[in-house]
Amino acid sequence: MAGRTREPESTRTAERRGRGGRAPTEARDAPSEPSDPTRSRLGRLLRGSRRRTLLLALLLAVVLGGLGGWLLYGSPWLRVDRVAVSGTDVLTERQVREVAAVQEGGPLVSVDKEAVERRLRAELPRIREARVVRSWPNGIGLKVTERQPELVMKRAGIYVEMDREGVRFATAERRPKGVPLLVFELERSAVSTRHFGAEKLRQAAAKTAAGLPRPVRRAAETVRVRSYDDITVELTDGRTVLWGSAERPGAKAKSLTALMKAAKDAEHFDVSVPSAPAASGS
Missing domain, CATH: 3.10.20.310 (membrane protein fhac)
Incomplete structure (x- = not known):
């Protein structure tokens, strides 16, 4: 009985790899490309140069910051004299x-x-x-x-100065020259006092004094407050100006200036409604 002929080992291996195994590819078996030593050395030099530049920049920033701090806080040249x-x-x-x-x-x-x-x-x-x-x-x-005094109030023999906002900021034993005296007459207007309060009434009086035309302001002797809507300015020559409320000071000043020119002999002026001023007395 004749024996079986055995296939060469190389043939069986090729068949097994054809059925499921993977033969080494050309790319896998190909040898790696040798690195360029010049390019590698240049890369290292560039990276090292960048690190040195960064370190130098940081060092310079620290030095300048320290120098600036010393100049501002420690040097003798930038001190208050x-x-x-x-x-x-x-x-x-x-x-x-x-x-x-x-x-x-x-x-x-x-x-x-x-x-x-x-x-x-x-x-x-x-x-x-x-x-x-x-x-x-x-x-x-x-x-x-x-602050400039627009009004003064007398309290226990002392004059209290107020500015155009009604802020009381100083006292004086003598009445400042040319500053009107603020007088309250509120007995008949308790409702107005409860509604507005003394502070708002002082502010209204100060706003009135500040809004007077300059010639009238220089001649003002007293600012008399009976209510928020009833403020009268008394002048040194006896004439009076019914100002009304402290609202619309610009329109009232303009109306009063024109009215005083038109009625030079009048003793009483009413600009409480600036669009309809009135003068009376002679």
Whole structure:
């Protein structure tokens, strides 16, 4: 009986790979491409250069920041050596400086401007506005605007000054020259007092005084308040002006100026309704 002929091993392996196995592809079996040593070295140099540039930039920023901080806070060149005051009339420059309390010799940049402004307004009520400015390299400027009295009230022998907003900001033993006296006569208008309150009535009176034409303002002796809608201005020569409420001051001032020119001998002027002014007496 004849024996079986065996197939060569290489043939069986090829058949098995044809049925399910994968023969090595050309790409897989191909040798990797050798790297370019020049290109690799150039990449390393570029990466190293970028790192050095970044480090140098960071170092420069730290140095400049430290130098700037020292110049502002530690150097002797940017320190306060003078405090200038402007805008004072009644107040003295010394009063303003003392209340401002700006430390001379301290760093100019460390002066808290907002805190100084608040302190000036709080401790010196006569100051309506305060502005603090740095004047490099060594100065601080204190620019103030004082309140101007539009009216005075007499209380226990003392005159209380009020500005155009009705703010009471100062007292004086003598009545300031040229400032009208505020007088309340509210017995017959208790309803008005309850509705508006003393503060609103003071504000209305101050607004009236501030709205008078300049010649009338200079001649005003008394501002008499009977109610919110009944404010009368008495002049030094005995003439009177019924102003009414404090509303529409511009229209009333214009109407009063024209009325006084047209009725020069009149003693009483009524501009409570500015579109229909009236004059009487002679």
